[in-house]
Amino acid sequence: MSIFLRNLIVRYHALLILSFILVPSISLNAENGYDLWLRYSYINDSEIRENYSQYFNKINISGESETLVVIKNELLRASKGMFNKKVLWENDHLKAKLIIVNKENYPKQLEKNVPQDWASIGEEGFSIKYVKINDNYKIIIAGNSEIGLLYGTFELLKQMQMQNDLSRLNIIESPKTDIRLLNHWDNLDRTVERGYAGFSIWNWHKLPEYIDPRYEDYARANASIGINGTVLTNVNANALVLEPRYIEKVKALADVFRPYGIKVYLTARFSAPIEIGGLETADPLDENVKNWWATKTAEIYKEIPDFGGFLVKANSEGQPGPQNYGRNHADGANMLADAVAPFGGVIMWRAFVYSEHDPTDRAKQAYSEFVPYDGQFRDNVIIQVKNGAIDFQPREPFHPMFGAMPKTPLMMEFQITQEYLGFSTHMVFLPKLYEEVLKADTYREGEGSTVAKVIDGSLHNKSITGMAGVSNVGTDINWTGHPFAQANWYGYGRLAWNPYLSAEEIAEEWLKLTFSTNPNFLDTMIPMLMESREAVVNYMTPLGLHHLMATGHHYGPGPWVNDLSRPEWNPTYYHKADKEGIGFNRSETGTNAVSQYEETVAKNFNEPATTPEKLLLWFHHLSWDYKMKDGNILWDALALKYQEGVNQVKKMISTWEQMKPYIDEERFKEVKMLLSIQLKEAKWWRDASLSYFQEFSGKPIPNGVPKPGKTLEEYKSMTYPYAPGIRPRW
């Protein structure tokens, strides 16, 4: 059936559905979002439903491992949902309609009829083939490992949920990175630093005996998008998690996650040997310290043989590290790497470091501290680098470290939780941000040396590759607070699997799985998602501005803040607005941060004229009268950008209103309420920011932009003592 014809049918059915109050498979549970993109909703189109369900009448799957049980359970669940039917298992692979089989068990006869190229499938990959054997059409999911089969099963179920034509299936997929992680900034008291979806889903108190059913659903969701590891604890680490009483709890989680191909990792507090080990030092070159970590690591691996390793934030924002003892990052990372190496573990060492004692541009410090050590890290160390050089701002240029350490594995750290992007009340489709970074060209090996090629290791042939996403998951029933924030978890996972995917195809997949395959809905909502990230940039930090948020909780605007103890914590450090103009001069005439980029890139960033306007004030301090490409002066352009952001949110609201026919009432209402908060806050950002900057520019607010509703003093006096996500006080 052609896509066009199918779309017509879908449209027709959408109309039909609307005329009924009850659908065949009903649930008292409202659309509460708990099921994420694994909703398996009943397929109303009987033709499609019958076509799909035939495969569930004869499934051949052999073996009894935990992962195979997981696969079978997922098939049962999907069949119940999509077809309201049981699954029938078929022992004879000749009679089977769906065969799920690994290399080891691949039947001789199949090998003859449907040969597989096992090498190209890879260790975690899979193939899905629609084939004809003896006049019988079948689908075969094959993989080298059972985890590959699990991924393949999820892919087939995704194809069905998207109502794709199965007869076209001929897929070979394998992940382009080795380590695909969520980082949870979760504390042992269940607060989540920068968490906006409730509290930590890890119920430490009830572990290890009580296994919250949510743990398994968390594993299902992650496995379905290819995530294969989770760092359970905050990078601002607590040494107690390394004590036996917590290790047994971590083990319980590892046991739940293992069948899903997910390893657990922990954050290692560098001073743990002192805090829980009774040593007097944590010097990485001290023999007692080395022994302590070796023993501690062995203790963990005894309980969790596939423990992933440690993530470390050292000598950053008050965290202890090797520099406390006059050692460098390589000394610290290598000491830990030696401890985990015998067990196959890795050390992920964060490059997010900056010092109040370093008077240079904060944006330059990570590069300066790490690049000189290129090649000096152990093989099982990977440096975890945030996408930009400051801190997860709505827009940053790509981090200059990408491509600059050819001999050292670098992994990407994206933030999924919206610390600087409106918490969980703003609809912002982050895959657009991730895509922008991944497609950025470092030029390190000539044109086309994209960040994606650094991340998948293809640019410099890295021994380990990986991506980390700071989780936006919490105890909220819908996991992420905002129903659309689920898309950021989903999209992150997809890009960790394949950094070359486009944001647009991710948007389409996610919308189909989560809401509707109706083409009217998709045609409207995909562009809305794609624009949503630019909207938040516009109403918060347009034209390359950054780090303008209020202190501590980071909720709302605070461009006026100038009284914090460390200079680089103040927004004024970043925008440098004065009577003359605004922006941070990072060109050769300024801090020369541009020099950390490859020459071609540096040259472009060095001149206002060749700097993309969306990054203009990141690199340049420019007069309020600076002429923009469209002829506006900078002040007017800035004000108009703020207004554009507000307008974009207004448009999102009217678009959403039009989507009412395609969405369940519950989520429609929820998103509508959230959009109204987003609009209120977009205006707040615009008005507070322009009120403040106007003090310097002395220019009138241009036509088309309303006057702020409050005085600057009023904006400055607003406080939010219990805004969520702040770091606990210990």
Add this chain to the structure above:
Amino acid sequence: MSIFLRNLIVRYHALLILSFILVPSISLNAENGYDLWLRYSYINDSEIRENYSQYFNKINISGESETLVVIKNELLRASKGMFNKKVLWENDHLKAKLIIVNKENYPKQLEKNVPQDWASIGEEGFSIKYVKINDNYKIIIAGNSEIGLLYGTFELLKQMQMQNDLSRLNIIESPKTDIRLLNHWDNLDRTVERGYAGFSIWNWHKLPEYIDPRYEDYARANASIGINGTVLTNVNANALVLEPRYIEKVKALADVFRPYGIKVYLTARFSAPIEIGGLETADPLDENVKNWWATKTAEIYKEIPDFGGFLVKANSEGQPGPQNYGRNHADGANMLADAVAPFGGVIMWRAFVYSEHDPTDRAKQAYSEFVPYDGQFRDNVIIQVKNGAIDFQPREPFHPMFGAMPKTPLMMEFQITQEYLGFSTHMVFLPKLYEEVLKADTYREGEGSTVAKVIDGSLHNKSITGMAGVSNVGTDINWTGHPFAQANWYGYGRLAWNPYLSAEEIAEEWLKLTFSTNPNFLDTMIPMLMESREAVVNYMTPLGLHHLMATGHHYGPGPWVNDLSRPEWNPTYYHKADKEGIGFNRSETGTNAVSQYEETVAKNFNEPATTPEKLLLWFHHLSWDYKMKDGNILWDALALKYQEGVNQVKKMISTWEQMKPYIDEERFKEVKMLLSIQLKEAKWWRDASLSYFQEFSGKPIPNGVPKPGKTLEEYKSMTYPYAPGIRPRW
């Protein structure tokens, strides 16, 4: 149909159901407990289903108020669940099968055929009658108010869910107390003091714009059991909630709850006039202070015209109060009462006070501080008294204040959250505890002067009556952490409505609504619930022992704790174990706390021989060799009681195993895991407590009780830095 016949049918159908994998109405959402006792599960018995569903084919309900919308939505939801059918509305009450109508709209013709005694129905009550008019059987729900109709609707739906015979319906119900409250000890940062089910469901950050769907489900659950008020904030109060930025959030919640007959209340921090009002004093007799509260109250009522009033914890555990200014509790309560009186508000003033400067028995202090002021409180003040004189222990004698203040309204404060009863991992059916207290005889007006009669106002004809339950509700998907802790919320609400209900009938109702109407299940589980409270008393604090828990978080045993700054915070203050014996001498030869009870009661409690053994050590310090009624010496009896508690949990586990056929897999597994924690902790309590007490008794642990697995020092060294529910640090 006879009950016997119906039970037979139910049994038969239970068998049938087990042989199918899919039931007609399936849901991908597992039995996650979110629906509480409002599950409306599909009725598999077609005879019963058809009998019930006929009433939903012709429902007559007139009017368009918010409460009627709520009623209609509940009927829609119930019909969808129980029958998988739509509801049909019938305008003609002659043709209707179910009529829901208030006095105002009660049709003339109905009045003739089915007269109602509107007076006996009361303001919030309802009647449900099964009647025959013109050869037509109908059910009529009538009430004076629409809230009464809502309660009546929930009652009818309850009858259906319990699969009762509707042809016997002839119910007149009205609540026996005026104020039926949940008290949330929820903080503005969403931590919950003594909360063990996650965090606060009040998402202050997203209010007022974002109305979490959970708020409505919370209101439904409460209305279904007759709760008509909620105190949103912690008694350890934060003045900020009285600021306009929070009042608008409180208003948003009040707007959600209003259609369900639920008023909101707040806790008033006594020092708020200083903290947020800029005054220099909070002296209740100061005119500025009075004015401040009057203005603040008017501000609240402007937004929330039906605001309930304030709950106040004053001069207790560090909270400010009138005594800071040399005033008494009546001065403080009356000042606030005057502020809310013009708007019909009430002040609930807590009697939970004790002072480190008062060297007398802590158990005596509340009585001493309040009873002398009997008759001196304003009409709209009600004193909120905990069930016992210490603090929500597994067992306490009833509070001596009950019955001792004939001229002052007293309301009961029960704790639903299990601060001292195993958090949310122990299965303890609390209605048994509540029943014990309510049935206790104060003898204040002769035999039969039960606490229930104090609470419903019948003993002394009180102007206001009420009951408060400290909520066990949190963000956990199942609301209460432990699936069985839902029973305590349910049972509390039922007893607030009618303090004369028996724990056993509550257990039966709740089990039917929440799990199964299968008689085999009920016959086994009702006794298990009834015994569960005695089990926790036995393994934690048998024979009248109390306040033996660890410090701060109150998790686990800490009878040895003796180093806290205030003497009455130390467990040693309460058990007074020494070489001679154990127990707190509150008889005439001791603190004479017994004298606070009426003479008959006091006389019984004054002598070990006439003191019930379950309260023995509450009132008496007795030799380790004291002979118990069964001939055992006290030390052996104590040890055997601890063991009995452990044995009871073991029995609960084996009983639960037998219930597997009657329960969904999800909840079966969850409860099984929780019971295993309960058993571990029961043993911990037994072993740690006996290890410690043995140091004093010097006697061997008797036969039948195993030796502790650890040394006393090991038990003492156990710490739980992140145990849930601790008070936040500000």
